[in-house]
Amino acid sequence: MKNRSIKKVAVLGSGIMGSRIACHFANIGVEVLLLDIVPFELSEAEKAKGLTLEHPAVRNRIVNEAFANTLKASPSAVFTQSVASLVKLGNFTDDMKKIADCDWVLEAVVERLDIKKKVFEDVEKYRKKGTLITSNTSGIPMHLMIEGRSEDFQKYFCGTHFFNPPRYLKLLEIIPSQKTLPEVVDFLMWYGDLYLGKDTVLCKDTPAFIANRIGVYSMMSGMHSITKFGLTVDEVDALTGPVIGRAKSATFRTSDVVGLDTTINVSNNLYATLTHDESRDMFLLPEIVKELQNRKWLGDKTGQGFFKKVKTPEGKSEIFTLDLQTFEYKPQQKKVSFKALEATKEIENLKERIVKLINFDDKAGEFYRATFYDLFKYVTYRIPEIADELYRIDKAICAGFAWELGPFETWDLLGVKETLGKMEAAGQKPAQWVYDMLAGGNESFYKVENGIRKYYDIPSKSYKTIPGTEGFIILDNIRKTNKVWGNAGATIFDLGDGIAGLEFHSKMNTFGQEVLEGLNTAITKAETDFRGLVIGNEAPQFSAGANLATLFMYAGDQEWDEINMMIAYFQNSIMRARFSSIPVVTAPAGLALGGGCELNLHADHIQAHCELYIGLVEFGVGLIPAGAGTKEMTLRASDSYAKGDVELNRLQEYFMNIATAKVATSAEEARTMGYLRQSDEVTMNRTRLLADAKRKAIELAEAGYTQPAQRKDIKVLGQTALAAFYAGVNGMLYGNYISEHDAKIARKLAWVMAGGDLSAPTLVSEQYLLDLEREAFLSLTGEPKTLERIHSILFKGKPLRN
Template sequence: MREIKRVAVLGSGVMGAAIAAHLANCGIPSVMLDIVPPNLSDEDKKNKAKRDAIAAGAKAALLKAKPAPLYVKSYIDMIEIGNFEDDMEKISDCDMIIEVVIEKLDIKKKIFAQVAKYRKPGSIVSSNTSGILISAMAEDMPDEMAQHFLGTHFFNPPRYLKLLEVIPTAKTKPEVVKEVGAFGENVLGKGIVYAKDTPNFVANRIITFAMQYLMHEMTKAGLGVEEIDALTGPAIGHASSATFRTADLVGLDTLQKVVGNVYNGCPDDERRDMMKGPDWFDKMIEKGYFGNKSGSGFYKATKERDEKGKKVILGFDPATVDYRAPVKPRFACTGAARSAGSLAEKLKVMHFGDDEGSKFLFKFFANMAQYAGNRIPEITDDIVNLDNACKWGFAWEVGIFETWDILGFDEVCERMAAEGIALPPIAQAVKEAGGKSFYKSEKGVDLFFDLATKTYKPVPTNPNELKLINVKANPTNIVEKMDEASLVDLGDGIICAEFHCKMNAIGPDIVAVLNKGVDLLEEGKFEGMVIGNQGPHFCAGANLMLVLGDAMQENWKGLEDMVRGLQGIGMRMKYCSAPVVAAPHHYTFGGGVEICQHADKVVLAGETYAGLVEVGVGVIPAGGGTTELLVRALEYMPENIQPNDAFPFVRRAFENIATAKVGTSGAEVIELGYFRASDIVLPNYDHQIQKAKAVCRGMVVAGYAPPRKPRLYALGESAKAVFAAGVWGMKEAGWASEHDMLISSHIANILCGGDRAAGTPMTEQDFLDLECEAFVSLCGTEKTQARIQNMLASGKPLRN
């Protein structure tokens, strides 16, 4: 299989630049080309910088874009720029060429004609089109180029949305499809969906029907846009933007074009009538209501504020084709969903309730499921690809057929029959085969119902992916199980400490499981340990409810024991006789960072958002995090360095903690110094456990030895004074409160060694004692308790 080491991106618009940025995130250099600006003066036509201005502007815009397309800003240097007229020869050393120009077939064909002149034989060529048929673009290509050509439809923004649709033509070589799929999944961290060359491919074909159905039916049901979004958002495991906020984000003019692709390109679609209108939607476009980019779409923000100080957002009224006051949705089903525990419980109360909202939602789901079922094998071969397209393209927690299974296969079939909604062929085939679900698991192997063979087949897997749920399907692999954490045997001598509670907040179970894991390592029953899970987040920090309870009851001994427990397991892991590898992902805050800092190696997901954020709840990192940042600041200092000379290195640790700096990618977390430059950033979160296991196993094979104790010393009173002066300046500027100053003084006291004179030798335990003292002291203050209460109540920090 060829290795893709360099990529050309043809087109530097929003998508082209974002694709180049994500290639950079994943270590792939690119050359990004665009047109020469029109109407240049004769003098400017001779100026290369002027000729490259469009691509240069797009590259510069990446540094300011929100959300950030780059893991860290320095990665921008991996993107080379140029223009189509002067620099097409630069594609000759590229292994893959991705076209991302305007959605016009004639222009794309002109670009591909140029590509044919300069590409090297065997290089892969693809188009990022979202709607033009791939086969239409390949019509005039030389045979060898056509054999290496296919569609690669990234979803916007490419860094954050996992979906990559791969669309071959009849001429595309099978090995090219395989290579692009492997590159997308293993290098770019994408979820690959193999699509047929049909209008809008898979994800957009389904979502356009869903949106059009809701637009047509909501007015008949007398529902408003806010009510539809309340029914089709987080309450059913969909994104918070739900339906109409998503449409505003995409752009209503864009949506109209996408819908038109189906209406014009799919004359045999049984629901083609849904792909036209309604009339009021066409009038929105005529009035220039394009969504967020025009300031008004299904929603329109105003400058007014409500009684709570929140911006008033008007809702669109189809009856008047104008805006009206916001409507507060009030459905019994959404109220029940807020009280429900699991997603399965939410889905059932939302779809099977007796209220108006629930009845509407079930009818919507049934129609969408029928439509999706009827699209197999037209747009893709199986339900796995279709479900994955919806999950990865629109941030749904579960796909359509997974939802059907959760609701109950037979129950949904019966309800559809009662409402006169015909089953799609695949559901009928499941019934005829005696099946009770679209998916099932046997002996730890996930299976799906395949319409072509009318049998259950294994869900395709990647050897780089290790699913904990499948490992645990064999009870003998569960070494220890508690309510909030477990130890799981991953095989090959490696054990996994898995957290599985709400936000994976650290409580007694997690500390106990980690201690048990270290016990097993020290006893020689396992050779290494991975700390990881496959929940939404790695760990949101300490269980604040437990901290607040002890603080309000003045249980200082309980707080000290809590701190000592987390510090203790950190030291045990750090100096264990066997390797420990942590695998943080998504939210990794406070104690979650501290656990990882005491591992020998960290394998971070690309999308890891991590930091020591304890000041937000009025305390300091006391699970060894403050001490460990100091250790890392001093570990490469020469033996004869003076304490004052070490101050600049320690200052970064102070600033990170005192300002609660959070890295917004795995790479940025490392750049901030929370983890080491030698740690690993993995774009594909699904591969993280397997990678961490492999890293851990590699350390065993290489011959593991625990680290030596660090050489530490006090920085003394002068360093504390400098820190205090900096915080005082922040307070005077209005950036810090009196309580922030108190917290910062504790941080400085720890990092500088307490009351010891500069240069006094110290141990890690000395600094850990200072951490514990500071934490307990701060928990005794009213303002810290108020911060904790506010965080528990609102999820937001209180600056008091």
């Protein structure tokens, strides 16, 4: 079945989900046919134009408008705007016959069984036998959707529940019916993982499947706790957000974004359906939610819910929070005060922080114990109802609701046996299988053996490898066994097969002394003991760039020689990645800014995650890239001249990217900006990234890698480029688009990228450009306005334009 190829997909329904799913298929290069209904009546604008219901523009109005709105949405549903051309638009009446040419038909219409069944009737008329047919539903049972359908339809039908927004949320739930062929399920699990970049989770055909069943239960628990613990909306969101490794939108902000009516509908449906659920009453709506429902304050879609955007007398927009006693909106609590949060704010490690929070002796600790113990109990009773294996519950909730740790993983942190006693004392007794597990001498839900993570399998009462993870590289699994070297900012691992791995773990993975020491040590060790080096991590960000604190201190003390040596050391460290005797492969994901970008630019190969946000952003703190970044983009512009590019145009493009601190919003956009080369590759699934990077390092080593020599053939344009850049900068300055200091920085950047004041185009060396960028950087560190910008970033956390 895996030899089935997906060249063209039909998405039926162009609403928020349908259009975004269509965009995500287009992101991976698949052709998409996006269809929706024909309007029942003309709009006022159509009437004014004298159009009829038969006009093509009218017949496709719904799909055209929906797709146009999706392309304008932020965050973007597409990697680059160009992929939108892969999506062809049409309507059910005129174009349903075109699904005969599609390899997969995905229905994404409104969540009503009668409407879905009507669409499936039409699909049966045109769908080729053996074509995949799936429904994007958040809860309608599969067995009801296939009633009355042909045998072939039933065999190739499955639920494929994407989470919104499909580009960014990792979960794809696969829900077969009893009639679905096993090979169809296997294919969808495999394709979703490898091509769509999803954490594919096999679900049973039970109400709300896995993620929504557990996630909505947890949200409702948070809402019920408001009254129980006398908490405010702001307090609950502060306790249930990033501090415990969950989404920034936490509980009540999530409800406003999704729409309170959605939460209400799901909760009501679950309460009505789950007559057997021992914790069914948690899905009953709290009185505060009923009141909001009566007032039709349903969140963002109605302009107010638990939060409301309010205009102050000064005309500024501020977010106000609902006071649940008076039902009036008041200014948000800027700082939520709990001793537990104060005591843990300096703890960077999430696992250490969670353990301390849950065991803390204050109201926050009480709230955590009550909600976590209740959640722990709840998930134990869901096996085997919604999943046969406990890891599926953790995987679904983490991927669907952006939790960093699932319920069973969190319980492991606290100690299963120790926590069990506390749960019993709190009246939260779990299912019997937990007691059986402990009685059998098994003290955790997960354990690592020989670098492989295993889960406790309830029927066999033994540990089994999580299926599909055998080929993954998970650093946490090899942290104790494969560590080669480490300091406070970096760790070197043996990844096996002669490949070393370098992980950064400073704050935001910024480049300080320890990280640079780690980089140089890793290259030295790789050159003597290995055949390749992979640089990557499992943190949300690859690297936010250089640590500005040390620079700010030296500049404040006017230690110019120290700064010069620091820049030279940074340049030399980055250049070692290019000129080592072994291949260096980087595996960036998330932010790769400033120095993080420069390191990637000098790798032999970049194996990027599709969600890569990379750029040279030094301009924002009053500097230019001086870790070989300005040099490298000048070099890449020079190489493009030989391919026929108009010389000044490409250089100007790179100049503007740096001067505006532009950051790519995807790996594919990074390619268009010159930060990724055509030879660099993209991995869709974040969990596969390090393994893919290791595979590439082996490939380069086995191809007979040869250490490159420094380039001396870089064409710089001298006065030709300098005059053009200076003229542009002056125009921007006189038009009040930039400040005097912006202009000064831009002229310094222009000087480096032009190669200085040369009378004619000249070939120069990499070292020549490195010296120029270092001199420019050093001079800017002496500028008071640059120090003001650095101060604002360091101490206020926001950029300053001065």
